[in-house]
Amino acid sequence: MNRRDLLRSTAAAGVLAPAAGLLTGCAMGGDSGGDKFTNQGEKTADNPFGVKEDVPLEVVIFNGGFGEEYARAHEAMYTEKHPKAAIKHSATQEISKTLQPRFVDGTPPDVVNNSGGGQIDFNGLVSQNALADLGELLDAPSLDLPGKTVRETLLPGAVDVGSYNGKFLVMNYTYTAYGIWYSTRLFADRGWQYANTWDEHIALCKTIKAAGIAPWTYPGVHPRYMSWPVIATAIKLGGTDVAKNIDNLEPNAWKSDAMKTAAEAWHQIVKDGYILAGSAGLDHKQAQTAWSQGKAAFISCGSWLENEQKSVTPAGFNMTVAPTPSLGAGDKLPFAALRGTAGEPFMVPAKAANRPGGLEYLRVMLSRKGAQDFTRKVSSLTVVAGGTGGVELPFGLTSVTKALEASGGDTFNWLYNAYYRKLERNLVDAACGEFFSGRSTPAEFLDQCQKGADSIAADSSVAKYKRA
Missing domain, CATH: 3.40.190.10 (Periplasmic binding protein-like II)
Known part of the structure; x- marks a missing residue:
């Protein structure tokens, strides 16, 4: 074990000690608030976050009830838009054990599906400024709905669930x-x-x-x-x-x-x-x-x-x-x-090597096509309004849509x-x-x-x- 691995393991041990994987007390190396993306290119109308074409993207998916295959479709959409960018995909049921050491040493992935019983505690992530602000994502243009921002394509309440004291930090993708x-x-x-x-x-x-x-x-x-x-x-x-x-x-x-x-x-x-x-x-x-x-x-x-x-x-x-x-x-x-409510949380770490790419990946997920692909593959709704259009829903999910429609403004x-x-x-x-x-x-x-x-x-x- 070299010195870097030793330091990384020692830090991780300190992080993992508290119950439920709390991050309290560990230095997360969070967002300073005014820093620039390390790998940021020129921003354009078609590239609102300034994704550099040849910068790789790393995506980590929680392999739970939805599996991991749905992410392949989103990754393919990202590759279609940025063909020079290699994508590293991995999946695990132990998000905390797998990724907390990387948050500690400042090398987290670019996109993390922080879900399941082994997720990293959001209270610790938020309090230590370890997550990128996703407000820019909400104000960006929708990928495939001209004239609308991403915010304008989301179902009511989708932003509230991922907001902490008014700051949108977590994109919950499913509507459950x-x-x-x-x-x-x-x-x-x-x-x-x-x-x-x-x-x-x-x-x-x-x-x-x-x-x-x-x-x-x-x-x-x-x-x-x-x-x-x-x-x-x-x-x-x-x-x-x-x-x-x-x-x-x-x-x-x-x-x-x-x-x-x-x-x-x-x-x-x-x-x-x-x-x-x-x-x-x-x-x-x-x-x-x-x-x-x-x-x-x-x-x-x-x-x-x-x-x-x-x-x-x-x-x-x-x-x-x-x-x-x-x-x-x-x-x-x-x-x-x-x-x-919105569920299945996704986040872009503040120290992600490709933060622009992480934001763009979430924009792909929140496109109408991305939402339809997800619903078609895993029989679950997303937070994208109209995301079930053209998708034949199974019996159970049809009952969900009917129940939510009946609940209407009384949904809590x-x-x-x-x-x-x-x-x-x-x-x-x-x-x-x-x-x-x-x-x-x-x-x-x-x-x-x-x-x-x-x-x-x-x-x-x-x-x-x-x-x-």
Whole structure:
């Protein structure tokens, strides 16, 4: 091992030591704010970032539910525009372990799909100025929609998710609907109807269990998947301030009346035995496979589910997404309201050797053609308006588009998971594990979540962000 490798390994060890791959305390060598791109050429109308034609581009993709092949189409579009630029493509499920050493020594890739359970914590990246400002990307002309800027081609809310205190730093590419999934074929065969109210849902669970099928399963290895319907239920009951207070680390936000009522409702699923036995030991793929095999009727997930399960889903299964049931007439949001948000984060590091190329690559992704290619390959929506035009959508994704259309202006989201990864991936995750395995009460569950939020709020080493 030479001196450079030794220093790099030593620095990486210090970075990787904190829980959840936090970058707090390490020197990231971030953006000074006024520096020029090292490899920047002349800017023109057709080359708004000044990409140098012969400068290579390095792209690292998270190899998760969407795989990596979709990136090949985007890379081909980039090569078509810049044929002299060699592209280095790689994919991994361990973004943090693979790339944190390179952020530390100042040699990150040009584009990073920072996703999955092993992603690098965004709080550390943002607080240490390790990410390039993507505002220039938003103001650039669309690649294939004349007369429009990139910003003008994006769906509402797409920029908010990747903004930190007003600065756009992360481009979340997919537009994801989160809800409760079930098989329309199973329901049709059994004569069941999806329930719009909570009382009806519990009655349906009783019917399903009597038929010898578990009403629910969930990935007990990643129990935060079940925090999503609990929080969604609370938001529909109490309004969007429920989410804003949680995002802003307000005192007792997790103990609001709406959260208490929602937690008590979902506890009924646990105490009445409506969860598939052994779910607490399943990872997400195992739980989803059990569900697609008909062992359980419901599962909580985002709209990447269809693509992630395509190799094991039976023909004619016809999965569909639905909103969480309404608790009652007092809900502030209608039944059709569901969580919809941009996801699958991409970033251009501040120290990227080819920052102009990184920005151009994101512009390629946000073109109409780039969006259509992605949707065609992985059965998922993007943040590009009209990105499904000319694409034949599978059954599940069609249900997603219908659900988002029905939700309309009542579509909601929360951001605490983007602001404070440790809070969701470690603290809330652990609380959900205790709650949905029956080892804690609703009050204990919320108390554990609140203590986690309070610990983040009191930690001066964690940068804080405010949602308006």
